[in-house]
Amino acid sequence: MSRMEAEPMETEPELLTHPAAAEPVLPTAPVAEPASPGAGPATAPAATLFAGITGVADIDLVRAHAASLAAAMQGTHVTLAYAGADTTRTAITPELDLLSYPLPTAEATGTPASPWAQTAAAQAALLALASDSSAQSVVLLHPDLAALEPSALLQLTAPVLTREADLVMASYAQGPFDGLLNHSILAPLTRALYGKHVRFPLAPDFALSSRMAARLRMRAHSGGSTGTSVLWPTTVAAAMDATVAEVRLGLQHPTPSGDLDLATVIAQLVGSTFGEMELHAPLWQRVRAAQHSVPFSQFAAPVAAPLSSETVDTAPMIKSFVLGSRSLQDVWGMILPPVTLLDLKRITLLPAERFRLPDELWVRIIYDFALGYRLRTINRTHLLGALTPLYLGWVASYIQEASADPAFQAEARAERLARAFEDGKPYLVRRWRWPDRFNP
Amino acid sequence: MGQQIAQSLQDSVGRVITKIVMLLPGIVAFVVVLLIFWAVAAGLAFGVRRILAALRFDARFEQSDNFAEWTHSPSLLIARVVFWGVFLLGVLVGISAFEAGSSDTGLSAYVFSYVPRVIGALVLLFVGTLVARVLGRSVLISGVNMNLQYARLLGTGVKWMVLVLTAAMVLDHLAIGGHIVDLAFGILFGGIVLALALAVGLGSRDLVSRSLEREVATRPTPVPVADERIHHF
Numbered sequence: 001m002s003r004m005e006a007e008p009m010e011t012e013p014e015l016l017t018h019p020a021a022a023e024p025v026l027p028t029a030p031v032a033e034p035a036s037p038g039a040g041p042a043t044a045p046a047a048t049l050f051a052g053i054t055g056v057a058d059i060d061l062v063r064a065h066a067a068s069l070a071a072a073m074q075g076t077h078v079t080l081a082y083a084g085a086d087t088t089r090t091a092i093t094p095e096l097d098l099l100s101y102p103l104p105t106a107e108a109t110g111t112p113a114s115p116w117a118q119t120a121a122a123q124a125a126l127l128a129l130a131s132d133s134s135a136q137s138v139v140l141l142h143p144d145l146a147a148l149e150p151s152a153l154l155q156l157t158a159p160v161l162t163r164e165a166d167l168v169m170a171s172y173a174q175g176p177f178d179g180l181l182n183h184s185i186l187a188p189l190t191r192a193l194y195g196k197h198v199r200f201p202l203a204p205d206f207a208l209s210s211r212m213a214a215r216l217r218m219r220a221h222s223g224g225s226t227g228t229s230v231l232w233p234t235t236v237a238a239a240m241d242a243t244v245a246e247v248r249l250g251l252q253h254p255t256p257s258g259d260l261d262l263a264t265v266i267a268q269l270v271g272s273t274f275g276e277m278e279l280h281a282p283l284w285q286r287v288r289a290a291q292h293s294v295p296f297s298q299f300a301a302p303v304a305a306p307l308s309s310e311t312v313d314t315a316p317m318i319k320s321f322v323l324g325s326r327s328l329q330d331v332w333g334m335i336l337p338p339v340t341l342l343d344l345k346r347i348t349l350l351p352a353e354r355f356r357l358p359d360e361l362w363v364r365i366i367y368d369f370a371l372g373y374r375l376r377t378i379n380r381t382h383l384l385g386a387l388t389p390l391y392l393g394w395v396a397s398y399i400q401e402a403s404a405d406p407a408f409q410a411e412a413r414a415e416r417l418a419r420a421f422e423d424g425k426p427y428l429v430r431r432w433r434w435p436d437r438f439n440p
Numbered sequence: 441m442g443q444q445i446a447q448s449l450q451d452s453v454g455r456v457i458t459k460i461v462m463l464l465p466g467i468v469a470f471v472v473v474l475l476i477f478w479a480v481a482a483g484l485a486f487g488v489r490r491i492l493a494a495l496r497f498d499a500r501f502e503q504s505d506n507f508a509e510w511t512h513s514p515s516l517l518i519a520r521v522v523f524w525g526v527f528l529l530g531v532l533v534g535i536s537a538f539e540a541g542s543s544d545t546g547l548s549a550y551v552f553s554y555v556p557r558v559i560g561a562l563v564l565l566f567v568g569t570l571v572a573r574v575l576g577r578s579v580l581i582s583g584v585n586m587n588l589q590y591a592r593l594l595g596t597g598v599k600w601m602v603l604v605l606t607a608a609m610v611l612d613h614l615a616i617g618g619h620i621v622d623l624a625f626g627i628l629f630g631g632i633v634l635a636l637a638l639a640v641g642l643g644s645r646d647l648v649s650r651s652l653e654r655e656v657a658t659r660p661t662p663v664p665v666a667d668e669r670i671h672h673f
Contacts, residue, residue, distance in 0.1 A: 175671075177670045177671065178671045179671060179672075179673065180670065180671065180672050181672045181673060182673075255671045255673060256673050260673065262585075262672055263582075263585040265672070265673060312670060316587075319587070320584075320587055323584055323587065323589065323591070324584050326592070327580060327583075327584050327591050327592040327595075328580070328581065328584055331577065331580070331581065378577070379574065379577070381578075382577050382578065382581055385581040385582070385585060386581055386584075388584075388585045389584060389585070395670070395672070399670070
């Protein structure tokens, strides 16, 4: 039995955040002397780490990374799992095993295909393998292997190996116009609901303690039955009152592109968030965001790409928003209260250069959609489809605001939106508990 | 002459009165049966609602997304179905009683043979209305998300197409209108297909060919991609 299981970790309400990438934090867990070549049987490492790559990666690159990883993670037994034809374990050194596993497809798990569902399917398979390996710590990584660099991996795993945290989420360097769906809905909503200040709740790189990995595995196993095809580690951590840390990695993964349809992705990701809300309703109604959230400003400055000097054309997005407002009044009317509809109507009448969607209104819209999802006011697919023009309206407003302000700070703007979500939470709780009450 | 007219009037009045007197027991029996079945239907509907409420039927039903379009609670709907089912049974029994109490024959046989058609038509109407609403809304939302300016028109069009088709199927099932319904539909759909064929073949061939070329060359963009520098995911 690991120390973690014998002595349950005392959970802290606040979130731990490790400073920037300049100073990688090395694990301070008991470390065994590294085995020298030809020195006979090696000493058993004190810690075991299971690192899983959640997608297809170049095997030569994996081997190259594995070699440098073994050198960097001395005293820790590392099992590096990558997608292969079948499940085969190969011992490279006494402290490093390579494990190939068959990559499951999202369709095989009965969920609609998308990069996120595909990743979740791979994560579930890796968590099962990690459980079989009895690893003390688990880290799941994006298949582009950027986070497999020793410095990044050490940062990511250090809080788990030192037992400071149960979950360590990665945070990335992004431009102000990157990951807008995350910044507008997923991150602030997760923070307001569960009191966990995590900027990337769907980060593809995260490290877990063994008990957190076991809970996440259970969640992945029951995900299909609850209609959720995406894994939300932060939500699971909040449900088990685990300590969550966030490390800022100075890297950026390629943006999912190709044939992705925005409406479909919104339906999948936002629908999954709403599904989690429904599942954890007793939990988040108890959470008071102000008690848990720690602003990022007291830690190292975030890594973010600079704002481009060229203006972005928001006209197509505003057009889409206005078209939605003109055509979807009946649908929106079933989800949104009259005062919100009136506000939206007013916004459509604004000239394009003054087009703004206030944070308070945006927060109310998201909360009302979450309630509509819960009450099944209309078919859920329709409900989530009707959110797309509103989201494009928010994006247009955000871009115009950023373009108009030369001193625009994406981080400060995200913080303001997150605060608005927290401030609006009583409205959500009230409507969630008494949906039939008069709401003008 | 006058006597003959008076006699003839007396005879006809007598025949009508005799007819009414003969029908009266049947009418009374019909009304009594209807009242009894109305009371039984109301009692059964009330009982069904109480039982379903005790079983928390509505809460269980809400788990399913397929019935999100329903504006009433499922238990209320079932109770209404029970009520009207029993009441319609009462109407049939009443017609039978009416027939037994009068000299007319064959009425109940005709009505009874028509009942399955009515039930089938009701089912068609229910399913058709539901499909029309869901399909119309799906097309509307997809159209808006594809940035089609005529999305509302498209959604309404699809909804009414399905509703009209449902109405035609219901009328056909009830054997009302006979061949007129078939003919009207044949003309309508044939007309649409012919118009499209003519549009492709003659008037709009350039426009259609350009449109087809565009379709082949580029995949439709479901949402407006404003700028390469914006990343939603």
